[in-house]
Amino acid sequence: MPSINALAETAALVGDPARAAMLAALMDGRARTAGELAASAGITPQTASGHLARLAGAGLLAMEKQGRHRYHRLASAGVARMLEGIMAVAEGGAPPARAARPFGPRDAAMRAARTCYDHLAGRLAVALADAMVARGVLELGPDGGAVTPSGEAFLEAFGIPMARPARGRLFCRPCLDWSERRPHVAGVLGAALCTRCLDLGWVRRREGGRTLLVTPEGARGFRDAFGVEVAATP
Structure with a gap:
């Protein structure tokens, strides 16, 4: 310790x-x-x-x-988790007079979708986590997460291999979202999901920051694959 x-x-x-x-x-x-x-x-x-x-x-x-x-x-991802946690705690301690302002970043696009180190964060990421739990793909608890047997088949078909690392980083875990204050998916699986969405062209990085922009292809893909309704970023 x-x-x-x-x-x-x-x-x-x-x-x-x-x-x-x-x-x-x-x-x-x-x-x-x-x-x-x-x-x-x-x-x-x-x-x-x-x-x-x-x-x-x-x-x-x-x-x-x-x-x-x-x-x-x-x-490491642990450093990123520490920073994201500090951001969430600092935001929660904002003066009461500012309580009407949304949690997290001021920028609406950044609240909608961004990266949290190497995985998806924001409203999109939380919606994907909710959808995967509802469909029985994932089981997420306060301290950990797991992919179900049917979830493995779903994710393999989506293009995410299910090979677990021999040691080190957790494969699947919840990460408290800075702006939504609910969990999104982190760990090896969270990073793989982010990479796959970038490779498919469903999201693209906005230059100069963490913001991710949802493409028209992404809006269709998230709806068809996950049942998540998200608008393409103007």
Whole structure:
């Protein structure tokens, strides 16, 4: 179990506004350069380099070198879960006068569909989780999830292989959605579902953030495959 000092040090690292902004910029699961992260935080590249070194030293970031460039990404799905949880708690503590504002991001498109690290989030993701539970594809509880035997056949037919990892990351688990405050699907299955929807062209990334745009093909596909009614993003 981590010590109280380690907990406090991690909280202090995330609590700096510039470091928090850079971590949030990596929540779409993609890697970015120090210059890109500096721009997202509104600081100089030199200042960003110091922050990034501290985050990497604490195990929150990983760095990959490709050619002349160094790319930074979140070190693990666990780091992304921690950040999403902090966002949800912080939003829940908003002043009562702001309670009428929807939870989560202000942008309507981002609330509708986005990535949470490497899996789907937002209203679309919660609707898909609800639909799969209702159809008997998944069983989701407060602390875990499982694919049913009939669900395995459904997901295989959809193009998601059911091979489980030998160790490490959970195959299927619930993740509390930042804006909907209900679970969507995470883990290996959540990542595979997101990748499949991108590969099919049902959703596409909006440049510069976590927002996903639903295509007309996606609107038809989600309805036909999952029984989920979702409008194509204008």
